[in-house]
Amino acid sequence: MSGRPDSGTGPETADSEAAAGQDESVDPLSASDDPWEDARRARWTAVGTGAALTLAGLAAALLRLTRSAPALVPAAYAGGAALCAAAAVLGSRGRTRRALWLLIAGVMVMALGDQFD
Secondary structure, three states: OOOOOOOOOOHHHHHHHHHHHHHHHHOOOOOOOOHHHHHHHHHHHHHHHHHHHHHHHHHHHHHHHHOOOOOHHHHHHHHHHHHHHHHHHHHHOOOHHHHHHHHHHHHHHHHHHHHOO
């Protein structure tokens, strides 16, 4: 041997690369290869997020309605909640991209209403 460091082309390197590839395929947190599973997960995420933001918007509208705030504030919260509810319905039907945009619009309407307070 000439004393040079190993170039990494020996059989032990190939075995360690194969073992590393096996570790990645066993990882339960890695993305699945099933597109149906991804679509179902996206639908449930859209429905859950839409429902949670709808409840939050309605609760904020009711709280602002009981206090002395301009009428535009609870109306903005209720309008944003309505957009989030529509996003939940669209998400349940598989229209997850449109649901995402409606969720963003609903939160923006609620945030705009909060600025009037």
